[in-house]
Amino acid sequence: MARRVLYKKSDWKRLAGGVVASTLTPEPYRAEVRKDYARLIHCPAFRRLQGKTQLFPGQESDFFRNRLTHSLEVSQIAKSIAIKLNQTRSELKSTPIDTDLVEFAALAHDIGHPPFGHNGEHALDQLMIDNGGFEGNAQTLRLIAKIEKKATEDFPSKSNRPLPFDAAHRDLRKGLNLTARTLASVLKYDAEIPANRAARLAAGTDKNAHKGYYQLENDLVTWIKGSVGHSGDLPFKTVECQIMDIADDIAYSTYDLEDSLKADFLSPVMMIAMSDDFKGRLIEKVKGNIEKHYSHIPVADREFTLSEMNAILAKLFSGTLTPGPEVLSRFDHRVSFEEAAFIFSSSTYDRSRELGRNGYLRTAFTSFLVGSFVRDVEFEYNSSAPALSKVRLSLSTFKIVETLKHFSFQLLIESPRLKLAEKRGSEIIGKIFSTLNDDHALLPDDWKGICKSYDNSHFQQRTICDYIAGMTDAYCVELHSRITGTNPPSMWKPH
Structure with missing residues (x-):
């Protein structure tokens, strides 16, 4: 029996016409995914990412990341993961992970997010809750496969006049006219978003954006799955999409943390000193994600406790907060308990704030975190469905990433300054x-x-x-x- 490969001919079918594009291309030197990459880079929606909030509003400072710079950082991390796996896994020697496709997924992953960050997403979702809802990942797929103005069903392949709709009101738009495997790389959630509030109540997600794709894109997703190959036995999430997702979490947990440190919204001491009640809420979120992604791990290893979270914070910031020789030299004579407490507390406070104020220290800190996280990415080859092979962080590293990610997010969303x-x-x-x-x-x-x-209010909305x-x-x-x-x-x- 022939060995299955990571990529096959049907992966590169395009939306417009569904033909294998390589049979029509006048540029045999350029792979189909390189064309998709170029179409993304040159489209207006990609440029607009520079004007969309990542964590802090862009007008506050030219230091903070926006959606575009965040996407570039995710792309670099994702490509590093792919290169690492290609070089260390024997299963990938003959058919390596396509790093161009991984970069595309990372660059495109936030392109559907609306203005004003997560709050903008929530606002649109509530406005559309009875008309299919709104969700950033669902919008990303819709944007690149439908909304962007590159191709229609007939333009430019059959006609020189683009008609978005035909006389029967059939939607002919094909967005950037991408290949199936490229579209699959941004399909993070293999679930259809409930059509209305009643359906959400039944699903238990009436207040929050339901992760998935819109009902309007149901046929599109079916086409993607059929082209890439999906029997339905496994959740549909390609290798490239999984790598993008991990890289996004790594960037979120490190670079959003860096922005928070620079903005003085966070500090190591503040994080360590948060109440057990606050940490308890974070622990429940982390445990929920552990259960979701690591159900194959023994139950005892999936535990995550307050002491474990505190140990993670202590290990991360020990080098930052440990007193230096200049502090220890003050103890070359006998001091009182009160004086010792004063010296240590003032030193800890100063060193904690210095991480936010000293660019060299921040860069060294985030570089160390990103490098260690990338090195701890694991790969589980699926011989029957290589495109759906598993990529994940080691459980111990996942706990660290989730802790940092939720700390940044929770402290910021509770800030009165950002709430305004x-x-x-x-x-x-x-x-x-x-x-x-x-x-x-x-x-x-x-x-x-x-x-x-x-003439349909649902479609108009x-x-x-x-x-x-x-x-x-x-x-x-x-x-x-x-x-x-x-x-x-x-x-x-x-x-």
């Missing part, structure tokens, strides 16, 4: 959505044309949602100003 910014973003999105939904004439001509293509989701933070604020009359730009400026 989030509240404003939610109200801006709500106002724009309701205004455009009431009067489609306010939409730009191309988006107005899409709304007119279907999805179109308005697509339009808002593609905005940068600044453009969203500007459009809100036009609508409300608050410091509006000139009426002659196009939108």
Whole structure:
């Protein structure tokens, strides 16, 4: 029996026409995934990532990461993981993981996220909850496979005139006209998002964004799975997608932490000194993710306790907080307990804050973390379905990554300073959505044309949602100003 390989001919079928693209290409020197990579890099939605919030609003400082720089960092980490696996796993010697495809997945993974970060995602989800909801990963797939203006079913292959819809109102848009395997690389959640609030209640996710893909993309996902090969026995998540997901978690747990340290929202002492109640809430989140991803590990090893979390923090920051010779030299004579406590506490406080203020120390800290995390990525080859082979962090490293990730996120979402910014973003999105939904004439001509293509309120609301989701933070604020009359730009400026 022939040995199965990681990639096969049907992986490279394209949306428009479904033919194997390599039979038509005038550029045999350029692989299909390189074309997909180029289409992503040059599309408007990718450029707009520079104007979307990652953690802190972009106008606050030019130091903090935005969605574009975050995606670039995820891409570098993901490619490093792929290179490491290709060089260390014998199963990948003859058919290595495609590093271009891994880079594509990483660069594209946040392209569907709306303005104002997670809060913008929640605002759109609540507005669309009875019309299929909104979720960043689902929007990423929809954006690159439908919304971006590269190809339709007939353009440019059969016609020189792009028609997004035919006379029967059939949607002909094919987005960037990517290959099946490339689209599969961003399909993180193999689940259809519930259609409405009642369906969410039944699924137990009525308040939070349900992870998955929209019902509108059901046929697309079926086509992707059929092209890549999926029997339905395993959750559908390709090797490249898994690597991207791990790299995203690594970047989140280290570089978002670095931004938080620089902004003085976090410090090692603050993290260590958080209450047991706060840490307990984080422990439950980490344990939930352990159960989800490591059910094959013995139960005893899946435990995660308060003492284990404290040990992780102590180990991570011991080098930062341990007193140096200049502090220890002050104990060359007998000191009182009070004086010793004063010396140690002031030293610990100073060294804790120095990690946030000293760029050399921050860079060394995050570089060490990223390198150690990448080295602890594991690979489990699936001989019957190589594309769905398992890639994961070792359990011990997963616990560290999850601890850092949840610490940053939880402390920041509980910050009154960020809550004010989030509240404003939610109200801006709500106002724009309701205004455009009431009067489609306010939409730009191309988006107005899409709304007119279907006399269907569900489809029209999805179109308005697509339009808002593609905005940068600044453009969203500007459009809100036009609508409300608050410091509006000139009426002659196009939108």
